[in-house]
Amino acid sequence: MYKLTFKSIIDEIENNLHKILDALTVSEIPFSVEPAKPGFGDVSSNVSFLLAKHMKKSPQEISITLSEKYSQLNHTLVSKVESHPSGYLNFFADWEKLSQLVLSESNLEEFGFVDLGKNSSIVVEHTSVNPNKALHIGHIRNIVVGDVISRILQKANYKVNVLNYVDDSGLQVADILVGFRHLGFSQEPPEGKKFDHYCGDDVYVKTTEKYEQDSSLEEIRKNVLKELEDGGSETAQFADKITGLVLENQLETCWNLGVTYDCLNYESQIIRSGLWSKIFEKLKEMKLVEFENEGKNSGCWVIRGEGKEEDKVIVRSNGTATYIAKDIPYAAWKLGLLEDPFNYKKYQKSQPGSRILWQTTLDASDDPKQNFSGDKVITVIDSRQARLQKIITTLMAKFKSASDAYVHMGYESVTLSPETARTLGLDTEGKQAQMSGRKGLYVNADSVYDLLKKKTIEETSKRHPEMHESDIQSIAHQISVGTLRYEMIKQDLDKIIAFDLTKSLSLEGDTAPYIQYTHARAARIIEKSGKGPSIDVDFSLLQDTNELNLVRLIGLFDIQVRDAAKNLSPKVIARYSHDLAVAFNSFYEHVKVLDIDDKNLEKSRLFLVNSFKLTIERSLALLGITAPDKM
RNA sequence: GGACUCGUUGCAUAGCUUGGAUAGUGCGAACGCUUGCGGAGCGUUAGGUCGUCGGUUCGAAUCCGAUCGGGUCCGCCA
Known part of the structure; x- marks a missing residue:
């Protein structure tokens, strides 16, 4: 599909330059043709620099020759070619024609569409937060990055499946269960508090505090964790109820920010599905895991570390699988490498917009089977998991025999600015502080949104005293969501965001x-x-x-x-x-x-x-x- | 000990993938611009040896090596 945009003139110039180079019998020079810096015409090419060696002339001489030759060719969108003393070849557009192309094209619905994906399927997994607490500002970076990249990939003609992996059987879930079951926390949150905030701010933080005072709780926690793995247990059913409520609250936060999903995957089901044993067999067949007969990992199955890296134990000497053993089958499932053991049913609440939210189930379902796997998989997880993700990437590359089948999209974490940390009661001596759910050191996403909305309602009301209340609400919502999202994506993924509550409320400048x-x-x-x-x-x-x-x-x-x-x-x-x-x-x-x-x-x-x-x-x-x- | 990552003006950040022309932007600072299509805006000024040293190159913020400083990861926890 030929798009009538600025790219048209770039393509025209590229083609013509190729013709000239062919005539000079120097082909296969990887020159660039790019939008020019201000003041240097509209399009620039570095072709003369690259030719300088071949032709043993200065870039400037070459660019003069090239501009002369170029002027003799047919060109429709270029009005003038100029050789700059530096050696660059600068092109000036015929704006009369180019404006017409660009502006008529811009009125089409599919403007900006590019065919990079060729309609292939791709999985984007993001969010993936333990369902035992409310989402904090650090999670929001993950969620927004994941959501934005899935929107971009869709525009680039990928068929995108967005997944959210719900880790509903881990230690963090066990912690709040201990709080509810053994420390007498009510299942009813205090008046006016969302259940996920209550679980995170009160139950989780206070329960983990108690571990330090009462060592007998550790034993209780271990037992709870064990009971969680058995789906039929009463504990597991109680956990389902609690995590279900928290998850629903978390999803409300996401939906409010305009983030939706295609499917929820539950870790508990991955474990119970038996996918692990299948993938383990495959790993053994392909000799990707080895059994240790001696040394410190004696009796374990390990994945060999590359280079100087340590071997990674994936099956303990007692025969149980380690944490990473849950991630491997899930990764393989996402790539469609395994027979799908799940049935699918619709989530009990519907998302805003028209996207249907599915979830996996191991029970029978009246709903039709779905397929959420992809030719490629992108997993959005913060860079601290890089080591683990690298192991999975390497394994998946071998399974799929494509090096880029599984991509870990890493990003640096969100920390708290010294000032914001202080308002939460921590003096960091001028340094930024890592957030911690366990220590209660975080800023909840809902709180930031609420503050932003309060401020934007004030501002909007001041500007439009005549405006209807519901319009003000709607405008303030759009601005608040926009502000929060923009703050999370405007900088590079591998730069730490030191979140400052006061600065985040700024509505001027690059916002x-x-x-x-x-x-x-x-x-x-x-x-x-x-x-x-x-x-x-x-x-x-x-x-x-x-x-x-x-x-x-x-x-x-x-x-x-x-x-x-x-x-x-x-x-x-x-x-x-x-x-x-x-x-x-x-x-x-x-x-x-x-x-x-x-x-x-x-x-x-x-x-x-x-x-x-x-x-x-x-x-x-x-x-x-x-x-x-x-x- | 090993590995990853960041270092650009008072602060924050773009440019680095693919080396070239004047290192772009925001906040903060100083000054100026609304009888005008909305000032959440626009303009002007000041502020940079791109951490340091070396290498490759006609040419390095960009590539390579070393080094210093900040952050992170490295369990038969999850």
Whole structure:
């Protein structure tokens, strides 16, 4: 599918340069043709630098020759070629034609679509939080990163299945069960408190505190953990009830932030499904695990460490499987390598939007069998799990005989700024602090959202005293969600976010509200114009640098989507959205749209404003952010 | 001891995958801009030997090696 965007001119230049190089009988030079830096035309190529060695001439000489040759070729979208003294080859677009292409294309529903996935299936697993506490701000980074990358992959023509792995049988779940069963915690949260907050803030924190005072509790915890593995036990059924309630509350938090899933996988079911023994047989067959007869791991099955790394025990000398043994079958299941032991039923509550939420079950189900596996799997887990994930990646690469079948999408953790840590009662001597659910050292996602919403309601009411309460609520919601999401994805994945409660409430500068505000400005212009933008406009009237820069950025959308999808980099879209907003704000300040003498120019500018509005909406949609028309 | 990761202006961050032209942005600071399509905005100014040393190269923030500093991981726990 040929897309009429800025890429058109890049493709044209690439083709022509190839022709020239063929004529010079130097082919297979991996030159680049890229959008130019401001002040250097519209498109630049480094081709002369690369030719310098071959031709034993200076880059500048070559670029002069090339620009002369280029001018003699047929070109439609390029108006001028220039050789820069530095050696770069700079191309100037014929904006009359390019604006027409880009702006008409931008009005199409599928604008920005790129075919990277070729409609292949891909699994994105994210969230995967123990169902014993409320989601805190650190979890939100995982969730938003996972959600945004799944939206981007969808735009890049992958069939995306989003999974949430519910670790409902681990130690953390056992801890709150000990609290409920042996320390007398009521199953009713105090008035006005969500059940997940109650479990995390009160039951979990206070129970783990008690372990230090009362060592007999350790024994009780061990027994609870053992009973959990047996699905029929009374403890397991009680656990199902508690974790079910917490999970429901966690999902409400996610849904509120615009995050939805396709399927919930329960760890307890993975364990009971017998998938482990199947994969274990396979591992033995493929000689990927070895039995130790001597040494410190004597009597265990281990996976050999690569290089200097330690061997990893996966089956203990008593025959039981270790933690990683739950992850291996799950990874294989996600890749569709094993016969699926699960049935599927719909989750008891429906998600916002039209996406159906399924969950696995080992019981019989009236609902049809589903398939949530993928040709590729992306697992979003924080970088501290890198070692474990590397083992799984290596194993899966061998099973699927494709090195990139299983990808660990790692990210650095969210820590607390010294100031925020202090408000939680911890003096860190000016250093950032790791969050800890166990120590009660965290900021709940719901609390941040509530604070943001309170602030944005105040702000919006001040700006629009006449506005209806429900509209204010809706606007404040969109801004709050946008702010939170944007803060989580705007920086690189391998940079730590030192979360500061006060700073996170900022609504100015490089934030979602800044971008949303530009959208509201565009919406306002269109509203005031009193008519819908007409396609029958003269694009050649758009000549101001502010106008052309805006067109250029709109035309770069699909290139950004490709970049973000290829490199699994959500921040690319965040930056693009911001740049687009900056370009519009500059346009807005310097170029008047309405009530100008030239009515044809007004029509052209209106069309441009509308193209911007549509594009920023689509770009923000990839971030899971909506933009209100007024704010 | 081994491994991973980060280090760019007072603070925060982009650019590094694919080496080239003027290192971009936000906060903070100083000043200025609203009878105008909404100031959650725009403009101007100040602030950078891209941790350090070395190598490759005609050319390094970018690639390679070493080194220093911060963070993380390395259990027959989960």
